[in-house]
Amino acid sequence: ATGAYPKRVKVVEVGPRDGLQNEKNVVPTPVKINLINMLSETGLQVIEATSFVSPKWVPQMADHTEVMQGINKLPGISYPVLTPNLKGFQTAVAAGAKEVSIFGAASELFTQKNINCSIEESLERFEAVMKAAREASIPVRGYVSCVLGCPYEGKISAAKVAEVSKKMYSMGCYEISLGDTIGVGTPGSMKEMLTVVMKEVPVGALAVHCHDTYGQALANILVALQMGVSVVDASVAGLGGCPYAQGASGNVATEDLVYMLNGLGIHTGVDLQKLMDTGTFICNALNRKTNSKVSQASCRL
Amino acid sequence: QEPQASGLPEYIKIVEVGPRDGLQNEKVIVPTDIKIELINQLSKTGLPAIEVTSFVSSKWVPQMADHEEVMRGIERHPGVQYPVLTPNLQGFHSAIAAGATEVSVFGAASESFSKMNINCSIEESIERFEEVTKSARNMNIPVRGYVSCALGCPYEGNVVPDKVAEVSKRLYSMGCYEISLGDTIGVGTPGSMKKMLEAVMKEIPLSALAVHCHDTYGQALANILTAIQMGVAVVDSSVAGLGGCPYAKGATGNVATEDVIYMLSGLGINTGVNLCAVMEAGNFICTALNKKTNSKVAQASFSTGTI
Numbered sequence: 001a002t003g004a005y006p007k008r009v010k011v012v013e014v015g016p017r018d019g020l021q022n023e024k025n026v027v028p029t030p031v032k033i034n035l036i037n038m039l040s041e042t043g044l045q046v047i048e049a050t051s052f053v054s055p056k057w058v059p060q061m062a063d064h065t066e067v068m069q070g071i072n073k074l075p076g077i078s079y080p081v082l083t084p085n086l087k088g089f090q091t092a093v094a095a096g097a098k099e100v101s102i103f104g105a106a107s108e109l110f111t112q113k114n115i116n117c118s119i120e121e122s123l124e125r126f127e128a129v130m131k132a133a134r135e136a137s138i139p140v141r142g143y144v145s146c147v148l149g150c151p152y153e154g155k156i157s158a159a160k161v162a163e164v165s166k167k168m169y170s171m172g173c174y175e176i177s178l179g180d181t182i183g184v185g186t187p188g189s190m191k192e193m194l195t196v197v198m199k200e201v202p203v204g205a206l207a208v209h210c211h212d213t214y215g216q217a218l219a220n221i222l223v224a225l226q227m228g229v230s231v232v233d234a235s236v237a238g239l240g241g242c243p244y245a246q247g248a249s250g251n252v253a254t255e256d257l258v259y260m261l262n263g264l265g266i267h268t269g270v271d272l273q274k275l276m277d278t279g280t281f282i283c284n285a286l287n288r289k290t291n292s293k294v295s296q297a298s299c300r301l
Numbered sequence: 302q303e304p305q306a307s308g309l310p311e312y313i314k315i316v317e318v319g320p321r322d323g324l325q326n327e328k329v330i331v332p333t334d335i336k337i338e339l340i341n342q343l344s345k346t347g348l349p350a351i352e353v354t355s356f357v358s359s360k361w362v363p364q365m366a367d368h369e370e371v372m373r374g375i376e377r378h379p380g381v382q383y384p385v386l387t388p389n390l391q392g393f394h395s396a397i398a399a400g401a402t403e404v405s406v407f408g409a410a411s412e413s414f415s416k417m418n419i420n421c422s423i424e425e426s427i428e429r430f431e432e433v434t435k436s437a438r439n440m441n442i443p444v445r446g447y448v449s450c451a452l453g454c455p456y457e458g459n460v461v462p463d464k465v466a467e468v469s470k471r472l473y474s475m476g477c478y479e480i481s482l483g484d485t486i487g488v489g490t491p492g493s494m495k496k497m498l499e500a501v502m503k504e505i506p507l508s509a510l511a512v513h514c515h516d517t518y519g520q521a522l523a524n525i526l527t528a529i530q531m532g533v534a535v536v537d538s539s540v541a542g543l544g545g546c547p548y549a550k551g552a553t554g555n556v557a558t559e560d561v562i563y564m565l566s567g568l569g570i571n572t573g574v575n576l577c578a579v580m581e582a583g584n585f586i587c588t589a590l591n592k593k594t595n596s597k598v599a600q601a602s603f604s605t606g607t608i
Contacts (some may be wrong), residue, residue: 183601186567187526191307215560215597216567218523222491245604249597256519263490263520293519297487297552 006230008267010046012177012207013039013254015282016067017048017082019239021060022250023286029063031285033070038278039236040074043269044254048101049079052088068095080141084115086128093136100133101141101177102126104168106161107150110181114145123167130172142173143209147193148185148220151244158196166200175205177233180220182244183213187223194227207231210252212291213242217252218260225266232257237279238291253292255279310534312571314349316481316511317558319586320371321352321386323543325364326554327590333367335589337374340383342585343540344375346578348558350382352405356392372399384445388419390432397440404437405445406430408472410465411454414485418449427471434476446477447513451497452489452524455548462500470504479509481537484524486548487517491527498531511535514556516595517546521556522564529570536561541583542595557596559583 016036020027027035032050039047049071055062064081073079073096080099083089092100104122105111111119126142133140146153147161165176178197180190190208197206208224208231210217221232238253258270276295283290290296320340324331336354343351353375359366368385377383384403387393396404408426409415415423430446437444450457451465469480482501484494494512501510512528512535514521525536539555546554562576580599587594594600 186564188568213597213601214563215522215557216564218519219526219564222523222526242601242604245601248601248604253519259518260490260520260523264492293517293553297517297546297549 005225005264005266006228008230009225009261010231011044011254011257011268011270012046012048012231012233013044013236014048014209014233014251015039015236015239015254017051017061019235019237019251021051021058022240022243023060023288025286026060027285029066029070031282032063032067035236035278035282035285036067036071036079038274038281040072040077042274042278043271044275045076045269046078046080049081051082051084052092052095052097053082053084065091065095068092068097083129085125086132089129089132093138097138099139099141100129101143102129102168102173103143103145104164105145106156106164107146107153109152110146110150113152119164123171126168127171134172139174140172141175141177142168142171143177143179144168145179145181147178148180148189149182151182158193161193162197162200165197169201169205175207175231176201177207177209177231179209180211182242183211183216183250185210185220186216187219190220190223191227194224194229198227203228204230207233209233211242211250212238212252213245213248213250218256221252221257222260225264236275237283237295239282249291253279253290253294255292255294259294307568309529309568309570310532312534312573313529313565314535315558315561315572315574316350316352316535316537317343317348317540318352318513318537318555319343319540319543319558321355321365323539323541323555325355325362326544326547327364329590330364331590333370333374335586336367336371339540339582339586339589340371340375342582343579344378344381346582347572347574348381348579349573350384353383353385355386355388356396356399356401357386357388369395369399372396372401387433389429390436393433393436397442401442403443403445404433405447406433406472406477407447407449408468409449410460410468411450411457413456414450414454417456423468427475430472431475438476444477445479445481446472447481447483448472449483449485451482452484452493453486455486462497465497466500466504469501473505473509479511479535480505481511481513481535483513484515484521486546487515487520487554489514489524490520491523494524494527495531498528498533502531507532508534511537513537515546515554516542516556517549517552517554522560525556525561526564540579541587541599543586553595557583557594557598559596559598563598
C-alpha cells in the first residue's frame with residue numbers, strides 16, 4: 001500500500017557532471033559555466049559541478065579548475081565535485097571546492113573495468129581522501145554504483161550493496177547515493193535492495209541515483225520515497241546517455257522528477273519553468289533534443 | 302485474487318491498445334495487411350486482450366477506415382479477446398456483422414472534451430452508449446467502458462475526482478464489465494492518481510477497474526505503480542508506445558507495453574506475456590512505420606544486443 005511520503009525532497013542535480021560526462025560532444029567551458037549558473041537560479045540546493053579526474057580519462061572534465069573558479073557560487077547552494085583520489089582532492093580544494101564526492105561500486109568486475117582495482121583497493125584509496133577531507137572540514141558524499149545490476153556481473157546482491165554502503169558511511173561519507181548505473185532496476189529490486197541497505201545505513205543518509213535506460217526511473221524513485229528516502233539525484237534534460245547501451249538514455253530528467261514530486265505535494269524548492277529553460281539552453285548548446293518528457297510536452301512547436 | 306506478501310496483485314491483465322489507440326494517433330496511414338500482421342504477431346505473445354480497431358466513420362478517423370477488413374482478416378487465437386470501439390449503435394451493428402465478440406464505449410469526465418471529441422454532452426453520450434449496452438446485453442456481448450480525462454483535460458484543465466467517479470458509475474451501471482480510467486493527456490501524477498482512484502473505488506469494485514496511462518509527462522509507470530499498489534489489476538498499454546499525443550505536438554502518448562511488462566516482471570507479478578515476443582512485434586511495426594520505438598526497454602535491449 002502507498003505509505004506516507006517525505007514532506008521535502010532534496011534534489012541533487014548531476015547534469016553538469018554525470019550528464020555532460022556521458023554526452024558525446026565536448027562542451028566549451030563558458031557553456032558549462034552558464035549551465036551551472038542557470039541551474040543556480042532554479043532553487044536547486046545541490047549542483048554537482050565537475051570532476052577532478054585526469055583529462056586523459058575524461059576529456060569532457062578537463063576544464064575542471066576553470067569551471068570551479070568560473071561559476072557564481074550562490075549562498076546556500078552546494079557545488080560538490082568528484083575526486084577519485086587524493087591528488088584530485090587537493091586540486092579540487094585549491095580550486096575552491098567545498099564539498100567532494102567519491103565513487104565506489106557494489107561490483108568487483110565493474111570496479112576492475114572502471115578504475116582498474118578491486119573494491120577493497122578503491123576504498124583504501126578513498127581513505128586518504130576521507131582523512132584529508134576530515135582535516136579540511138570538507139563533507140564527502142559517497143556513491144555506490146551498480147546497486148541494482150552490473151553490465152558485467154549481471155545480478156548484484158543487496159547484501160553486497162549494504163556492505164559497501166556501510167563501509168563508505170563508516171569512513172565518514174555524510175550521504176550515500178545508491179546508483180542504478182545501467183537502469184535495469186525495477187520497483188521490486190529497488191525495494192529489496194533498500195530494505196537490506198537500510199539495516200546498515202540510516203535512511204536519512206541515503207539517496208537514490210536512478211537511470212532511466214529501461215524507463216523505470218520514476219517508478220523506482222517512487223518506491224524509494226515510500227520507504228523514506230528523501231534525496232534524489234537527477235540530470236537536467238536527462239543529460240547523459242548510457243555508456244553500456246548505445247543510443248539508450250541514462251540519467252532521469254530533473255524536470256520529470258520535479259513534476260512528479262510537485263504532483264505528490266512534496267516540497268523541493270525548485271522552479272520547474274526555470275529548470276525547463278535551463279534544459280532548453282543546454283540542449284540547444286549540445287544541438288540535441290531533450291530527454292525530458294515534461295519539457296517535450298510543454299513545448300508547443 | 303489473493304494479494305502477495307507485497308500487497309500487489311499476483312496477476313495483472315494487460316490490455317494491448319496499440320493496433321487501435323496507438324495507430325489511430327500515428328500520422329502515417331498503415332496498410333491493412335500491416336495492421337493484420339501486427340495483430341497476429343501480438344496474438345502470439347500471451348497478451349489476453351488486443352484492441353483491434355474502431356467502428357467509427359472513416360470521415361472522422363481515416364486510420365480506422367479498414368475496420369471491417371481488419372476484423373475479418375485477423376487470426377483469432379483462443380483465450381484472446383479482440384475488443385473494438387463502437388461509438389454508437391450503428392458502429393455496434395457493423396462490428397457484430399464483421400465478427401466482433403467484445404466492444405468498447407468511450408465516455409469522458411469532462412464536458413468540454415466530450416463536446417470537442419464527439420460533439421455532444423456527457424449525458425447525451427451516455428444515452429448513446431446505453432443503446433449499445435442494451436443491444437450488447439441482448440447478444441451476450443461484453444462491453445468495456447472508457448473514461449477519458451480522468452486526471453486532467455486539455456480544455457478544462459483540472460478534473461474533479463468525483464466527476465470521474467460519477468461517469469464511471471453510469472457506465473458500470475449500464476452494464477460495462479470493466480471501466481478503463483484514462484489519463485488522456487498524461488498530466489497525472491501518483492498524487493492525482495491516488496485521489497482519483499479513491500473516489501472511483503467508492504462507486505466501482507476494484508476488480509472492474511483498469512488504468513490507461515499516457516506517458517506524455519513521463520509519469521505513466523509511476524502512476525501505474527500507484528494504481529496497482531491500490532489493487533488495480535488491469536493495465537492498458539501500447540506496443541512500442543505507439544500513438545503520440547494529439548494535444549501536445551511531438552510529445553509521446555501511450556505507455557509502452559514493453560516497459561510495463563518489464564516493471565511488472567521485476568515486481569514478481571505474472572502477466573502471461575512474453576516480453577521478447579512483444580519487442581519483436583514492436584520492432585515489426587516501427588520498421589513498417591519507419592519510426593523509432595517509444596519503448597525504453599526495446600531501445601536498451603536492441604542497443605545491448607540482448608534481443
